Amino acid sequence: MSAVLTSSEAQREAAFNVKEGLSRQRGELYTEIAPLGVFTLAEDYHQKYSLRHQRDLMREFTAIYPTLADLLRSTAVSRANGFASGYGTSALLESEIADYGLSPDGQHTLRELVKRYQR
DSSP, X not given: OEEEEESSHHHHHHHHHHHHHHHHHHSOOOEEEEEOOOOXXXXXXXXXXXXXTOHHHHHHHHHHSXXXXXXXXXXXXHHHHHHHTTOSOHHHHHHHGGGGXXXXXXXXXXXXXXXXXXX
C-alpha cells in the first residue's frame, strides 16, 4: 500500500497538492493520505532490510554504530538503505556520500548498487 501519513493540516495539504500534480502528469495515483496515528517501528529484523543484504556495508556501519539503537537512528544508515533499495540517483549519492563515514571500498559498493538500479 502506498501512503503518506501526515501530522498536521499543512502536511496534509502539501501531500494532497503533490499527489494532485503528479496525478495530472502520470494518471491516477492510488496513494492514501491519512493522519499519522500511533507509529510502531517494525521488528528489528525488518529494519534497514535492503542494507542488511549488503554484508560489507553492514559490517562498516555496525563498526561505526555498534548498538542497534544507534544504527537505527543513523541518518547515514537510513540514506544508504534507501539507495540500497533503489531510491535515489547517482548525483544525489555523490552530493552526500562523503558524510556517511564509509571507507573507499564501502563507497564504491554503494555507488555500484545505485548504478545497478539506474539501468
